[in-house]
Amino acid sequence: MNSFEPTSPCERASRQLPDLRDGLLDAVQAEALRAHLEACPYCREDQAWDDRLRDLLHELPLPAPRGRFGEQVRRRLRRRWWWRAGGSVAAAALLAVGLVSWQNWPRRPQEPVADHPGNPPVARRGDELPDSAVLFAAPPVDSLDLLARQQAGYVAVLEQLGKE
Amino acid sequence: MDDADELLRRCQRGDASALAVIVRLYEEPIYRLAYRVMGNAVLAEEATVAALAKIWGRAGQWRGDARAGTWIYQLALRTVLDHHRSWRRRWRRWLAPPRDVPDPRPGPMEKMAEAEGRNLATRRIQEAFAQLSDTDRALAHLYYFEQRSLAEIAAILGSTRDALKTRLARVRQKLRDLLRDCNELL
Numbered sequence: 001m002n003s004f005e006p007t008s009p010c011e012r013a014s015r016q017l018p019d020l021r022d023g024l025l026d027a028v029q030a031e032a033l034r035a036h037l038e039a040c041p042y043c044r045e046d047q048a049w050d051d052r053l054r055d056l057l058h059e060l061p062l063p064a065p066r067g068r069f070g071e072q073v074r075r076r077l078r079r080r081w082w083w084r085a086g087g088s089v090a091a092a093a094l095l096a097v098g099l100v101s102w103q104n105w106p107r108r109p110q111e112p113v114a115d116h117p118g119n120p121p122v123a124r125r126g127d128e129l130p131d132s133a134v135l136f137a138a139p140p141v142d143s144l145d146l147l148a149r150q151q152a153g154y155v156a157v158l159e160q161l162g163k164e
Numbered sequence: 165m166d167d168a169d170e171l172l173r174r175c176q177r178g179d180a181s182a183l184a185v186i187v188r189l190y191e192e193p194i195y196r197l198a199y200r201v202m203g204n205a206v207l208a209e210e211a212t213v214a215a216l217a218k219i220w221g222r223a224g225q226w227r228g229d230a231r232a233g234t235w236i237y238q239l240a241l242r243t244v245l246d247h248h249r250s251w252r253r254r255w256r257r258w259l260a261p262p263r264d265v266p267d268p269r270p271g272p273m274e275k276m277a278e279a280e281g282r283n284l285a286t287r288r289i290q291e292a293f294a295q296l297s298d299t300d301r302a303l304a305h306l307y308y309f310e311q312r313s314l315a316e317i318a319a320i321l322g323s324t325r326d327a328l329k330t331r332l333a334r335v336r337q338k339l340r341d342l343l344r345d346c347n348e349l350l
Contacts, residue, residue, distance in 0.1 A: 053336065
C-alpha cells in the first residue's frame with residue numbers, strides 16, 4: 001500500500017503512468033487507466049506531454065566523448081597508486097626520523113624523587129640522616145653507597161640512645 | 165547471472181582486463197549522464213574518468229545486493245554529483261549568476277532563429293533543463309532518455325519509487341511550465 005493516497009482519478013492516473021510504463025499494473029488496473037486516459041482530456045494531454053518530453057530529450061544534442069576513456073582511467077589509477085605509494089613511504093620515513101630523534105634527544109638529569117614506600121630509596125647528601133623507612137628497608141644489593149649510609153645511620157641512632 | 169556481475173567479481177579479484185571491459189561498456193552511458201547533469205563536455209569527461217576509476221577502487225564494496233549495473237550507475241551518479249558540486253564550490257566566486265527564465269517574447273535574434281525553429285526549440289529545452297537541480301536532471305535523463313524503470317532509478321538515486329513518482333511529476337510540471345510559451349516550436 002502506498003503512503004500516498006490520490007484524491008482524484010486524475011491524480012491517481014498521473015501516479016499510475018510510470019507503473020503502466022514499467023508493466024507493474026495488472027490487466028484490470030491497466031484497462032481502467034487506459035479507459036480514464038481515453039475519457040479525460042487533461043490526463044490525455046498529460047500523457048502526451050510525457051511522451052513529448054521523452055522525444056525532446058532524445059532530440060537534445062549530446063556531444064560524443066573526444067576519445068575512449070580506457071587510457072585516461074589507467075593513467076588516473078596509476079597516478080593514484082603512485083600517490084598512495086609515495087604517501088606510505090613518506091609516512092614511514094617520517095616515523096623513522098621521529099623515532100631516531102626521540103631516542104637521541106638530550107635529556108635533563110632527573111631530580112631525586114621523594115621517598116615513598118613503593119619507591120626504591122634515593123641517593124641523599126652524606127650529612128643527612130636517612131629516615132626509618134630507609135634505615136630498615138632491605139638494602140639493595142647493588143648499592144654499596146646506600147649500605148654505608150645505612151650503617152652510619154645505625155651508628156648515629158645508637159650513639160643517641162647511648163647518650164640518653 | 166548478469167555479465168556486469170561477473171565482470172565486477174573479476175575486478176574484486178584484481179583482474180584488470182575485467183575493468184577494461186567495464187570501461188568499454190559503461191563509458192558512454194556514464195558520459196551521457198555526466199553531460200546531462202553538468203552541461204559541459206570537459207567536466208563530463210573528467211567526471212566520467214573519475215567514476216570509472218572509482219569502480220576499480222571500490223569494487224570490493226559491492227556485496228551483490230543490487231545488480232552490478234545498478235551499483236555502477238549509483239557510484240557514477242554520486243561521483244558526477246560530487247564532482248559538479250566541488251567544481252561549483254571552487255568557481256562560485258567567478259561564475260555568472262544563474263540564468264533567469266528566458267523572456268518568452270521573441271527578440272530580434274530569436275526572430276532570426278525562428279527560421280531554424282528546431283535550433284530555438286533546442287535552446288529553449290536546454291535552458292529549461294538547466295533550471296532543474298542536478299538530481300532532477302539525472303532523474304529525467306534516466307527515466308526519459310535511458311528509459312530505466314522507476315525501481316532501478318530508485319536504487320540508483322537511493323530513494324523509493326513513491327518518492328520518485330512525486331519528484332518526477334514535479335519535474336514534468338516544471339518543464340511544462342518553462343516550455344509553455346514555446347509550445348508551437350515543440
